[in-house]
Amino acid sequence: MRALKNLKPSVNDASENHTINIGLLGLGTVGTGVYRIIQQHQEDLYHQTNCTIKVEKALVQSIDKQRAIDIDAAALTTNSEDIVMNEDIDIVVEVMGGVEEARQLIAQALEQGKHVVTANKDLVALHGAELLTLASDNDCDLFYEASVAGGIPILRALVEGLSSDRITKMMGILNGTTNYMLTRMSQEGLDYKTCLTQAQELGYAEADPTADVEGLDAARKIAILGTLGFHTDVSLSEVKVKGISSVTKEDIDYSQSFGYEMKLLGMAERDGDEIELSVQPTLVHHTHPLASVNGVFNAVYVHGEAVGETMFYGPGAGELPTATAVVSDLITVVKNLRLGVNGRGMVAPYKEKKLKPNSRVYRPYFIRLVVKDQPGVLAYITQTFANFDMSISQIYQKPLGNERAEVVMITHKVSLASIEAWMEDVETSTEIENIASCYAVEGGKQA
Ligand SMILES: NC(=O)c1ccc[n+]([C@@H]2O[C@H](COP(=O)([O-])OP(=O)(O)OC[C@H]3O[C@@H](n4cnc5c(N)ncnc54)[C@H](OP(=O)(O)O)[C@@H]3O)[C@@H](O)[C@H]2O)c1
Structure with a gap:
């Protein structure tokens, strides 16, 4: 049995009140939501964990930037070492985005014995397997519920709620921006360009919308779902990707006249021991539950051999929905600290990967x-x-x-x-x- 070198011996003494210090890497949309929920739900968090959870430090790019929350200026830093090398910090929450710098900081934090929660799908899709191994080697937790479908607890549903079943199919509307655009095209007869401009004006689409409209964002999420649902290490390059930039108003009109709605679907399917993963614009029959998922909402349809059809629906992004997923991960880390089982829950991909030929x-x-x-x-x-x-x-x-x-x-x-x-x-x-x-x-x- 490995030594639990990172466990504070006193933390699993239920009779004492402990403070768990959090370091936030990033205090933007999601980081602000995490801060708000920790402040506003203190009492509930305490009752669930028997610990006081406190944001000790937050890494930002600009100290002088006006923040929507009332946070002590002394808690802000531009030096990442104030968090990842800080002995007082127990859990690091990575909500800064980007890949390489975030990867290095998470690796550093894990090597220092800190547990990590991240919302970063780009990072998890590319380096998830390597970081999970590093977490396990250091008896640390690494959770990333917010990386897929924001506020929908779909990863926990796969690894816990449906863990006894064998998943055969996962289909998801995993990108709110493109679903908003396709919904407007479909319901209001608008063209692609008008809908993209409106999505940008409303802040749903980035100035450079490529990752959303060309399907890459959804591909990262279906790669994460495929890895967890099929217990095999799916890499991003194995997902066939086609975005919505070629979808026209005519395509949508014809789809509807045949009885279908156009959706950008992430799909992961298992047939025997072969799997297939794709993201592509798909005509979804109006009787299918995914056809009525509109606007910026996300949904994931999961079919299991025993359970049959299930569907998970909710907000795929936004400050508080995403922060809810992050703070729920935090609660799990703290409960694990109490039990002394951090780094023990992960089931590494154990199935040989066989991709289905075209x-x-x-x-x-x-x-x-x-x-x-x-x-x-x-x-x-x-x-x-x-x-x-x-x-x-x-x-x-x-x-x-x-x-x-x-x-x-x-x-x-x-x-x-x-x-x-x-x-x-x-x-x-x-x-x-x-x-x-x-x-x-x-x-x-x-x-
Ligand atoms: N927004 C959502 O709805 C959503 C949903 C699901 C997942 N996510 C994921 O959550 C993560 C964060 O997204 P977000 O929307 O919260 O991003 P954001 O609003 O752009 O915030 C990023 C934060 O990180 C800080 N930061 C960025 N680079 C930094 C660096 N090199 N050094 C120091 N600080 C740095 C920024 O500092 P300043 O404040 O000083 O600029 C800011 O506070 C991303 O991985 C994203 O994919 C977001």
């Missing part, structure tokens, strides 16, 4: 083609479909003028390898002018 990844697709409006074109399309084992479930044709027409279809299930080969094959065709869109489909009768 030839066995089957789903229906929505395809929108601009074609020549002349006899024989539909026959040509069905013939090329047959060449690649594809078939049509629903079809609609609309004349565009100038002897051109739009053909919009939903296919039956087809392999990803087939659809990619078909797209390459028809690229040079004279009958098909262009493939305007091609998106995955979830739910509905052809699924």
Whole structure:
């Protein structure tokens, strides 16, 4: 049995009142929320942990910046060593963002025997496995509930609530910015650019929105979910990613006329011992619970062999929702301190990773083609479909003028390898002018 070298011997004496000192790396949106909740919920925190939780220091970039909270100026620092090397600090909360500096500071804190809570999905998706090993080697906790879907306790649901089940599928609306944009496009008939500008004006989208609209933010989260749900070490590069920047108002209108809502879906699926992970714009049938998740809300649908369907819904970001997840992690660390079990709860990924080849990844697709409006074109399309084992479930044709027409279809299930080969094959065709869109489909009768 390893020595619990970081446990203050007196902390698990329930008869005494202890103070647990927190160091915040960052006092921006989430850090401010963490500070507020710790101040405002002192009594509840005390009853749950038998400890007084106190913010001892907060690392910031600018000491002089006006803060929305009333914090003692002496508690602010621009020197990270005041936190990660500070013997009085028990738990470090990383809410500064960025990858490399945050990674180094967390590693330093863990090596000093400090427990760490982080909200940083970029960091966890890239360096989670290495930091969890370091935490375990130092008998420290490292929790990161806020890194996926903000205020929704989905990681705890996977590792605790559903730990007895075998997860087969996780699908999530994991990015509030893109869900806000797609909802406005869908409900108000606005175009992509207008919705992006409005999302930026409302502070939902960054000045550089690439990570959100190109699906990278959602990919980081589905990589974290895949690792926890499938007990295997999923890396970000193994997630196939396509963002929403190509989604048009026409795509959304056609989706709705077929009975679907367009969503940016993160998907992690297990079939036997093979897994597949993706983020892509997906037509979700209106009867599926994810279809009614609108605006900046997030949701994660989880299917387990025993439990069947479950869904977790809530705010995916924001000061207090995200801070709630961070402070709940803090409470777990303090309870572990009481029990003397820090660093013991982690179950390292133990399953060999097998990625499913594209030839066995089957789903229906929505395809929108601009074609020549002349006899024989539909026959040509069905013939090329047959060449690649594809078939049509629903079809609609609309004349565009100038002897051109739009053909919009939903296919039956087809392999990803087939659809990619078909797209390459028809690229040079004279009958098909262009493939305007091609998106995955979830739910509905052809699924
Ligand atoms: N915002 C959300 O809703 C949300 C949701 C889920 C997860 N997260 C994650 O939570 C983390 C924090 O996000 P946030 O929105 O709170 O960020 P933020 O508002 O930009 O705050 C960052 C804080 O860190 C400080 N900081 C940044 N770089 C620093 C450096 N090099 N040295 C010292 N201090 C530094 C800043 O100092 P100053 O105050 O002096 O500028 C600021 O207090 C990120 O990893 C983010 O992905 C955020």
